[in-house]
Amino acid sequence: MIRVPPSNQTAVAGTDARFTCQVSERRDIDYVFWKKVTVDGFTDVISYNLNLLNTSKYAIEGDFTLQVRNVHVQDEAWYECQAGVDRARAHLAVEVMAANMTLVGSPEPPFKKGAFVNITCSAYHSRPPVHIRWYHGRSDITSLAAHSCSQIYGPEGFSDTTSMLTITVTDDRHSIRCVASLPGTNISRTEFWNPLIDFETSDATRSSRYSSLLGMSVSAICVLVYVVTWSDVQ
Structure with a gap:
């Protein structure tokens, strides 16, 4: 069960972004997933429990807080936390200073x-x-x-x-x-x-x-x- 869902974030290119997902009443058989959902609907699994598929781009901190490192425009998407049957998502907007x-x-x-x-x-x-x-x-x-x-x-x-x-x-x-x-x-x-x-x-x-x-x-x-x-x- 998701107790505190992630909230929308805005980050400047080159910085990090964080999405909180606090989970309670988690059973041993329940997995906690983080997924990236792009504007065209493509879904990419980022992690399950504390296991990351790309440790250079992402990190899991504390109670399943997702860190997106060194963001760029291609990271702009919806980030979804799934705990058991519960799902919650938030959007990452990326800003870029004038070149x-x-x-x-x-x-x-x-x-x-x-x-x-x-x-x-x-x-x-x-x-x-x-x-x-x-x-x-x-x-x-x-x-x-x-x-x-x-x-x-x-x-x-x-x-x-x-x-x-x-x-x-x-x-x-x-x-x-x-x-x-x-x-x-x-x-x-x-x-x-x-x-x-x-x-x-x-x-x-x-x-x-x-x-x-x-x-x-x-x-x-x-x-x-x-x-x-x-x-x-x-």
Whole structure:
């Protein structure tokens, strides 16, 4: 008899996941199984009692708690505990941080004071789409540039996320930061934008400084939205 069934879990790729299955009133003739049930209905036996079929991928801890080691997208499935005639299952969702991230300005530097520059922040191949936030020095300016676009592709749900921001170049030395965060986790990546700018002075000499924001001259543009749903790839 299953006293405490497993509960749904979310894990970041490369970490471990655990499913509890506490069993009571177990007879000597009763087996306790763990099974993996994929979205297409395929069932793979992981263990019976304390015996594992793959000791490098799985472990049994305590009262039949299942540990799934070093999870990756292929581990996303239902995990079922069976004790005698009792069955209980829970789902494992796997998240993946962006594999790469870029932050580029257009037009290319050097810039003159007062010029408008578009800055594009892109995070590639995450699952699910990342959240993008913008900072000017220590100030969070996301409310001024709150729009971002995600392109979700393929049955595994990976995505590229892009956000674009328009600034006015000044002689303020604070940098622009783009922070991409994986939802529901403390995992993030940061890119800095600090190109040199080119000022013209009265004596025609030039000096290089840093670019930043001028007042509220900020806008956000959503540049790409295309979503492939699960039904589209069947």
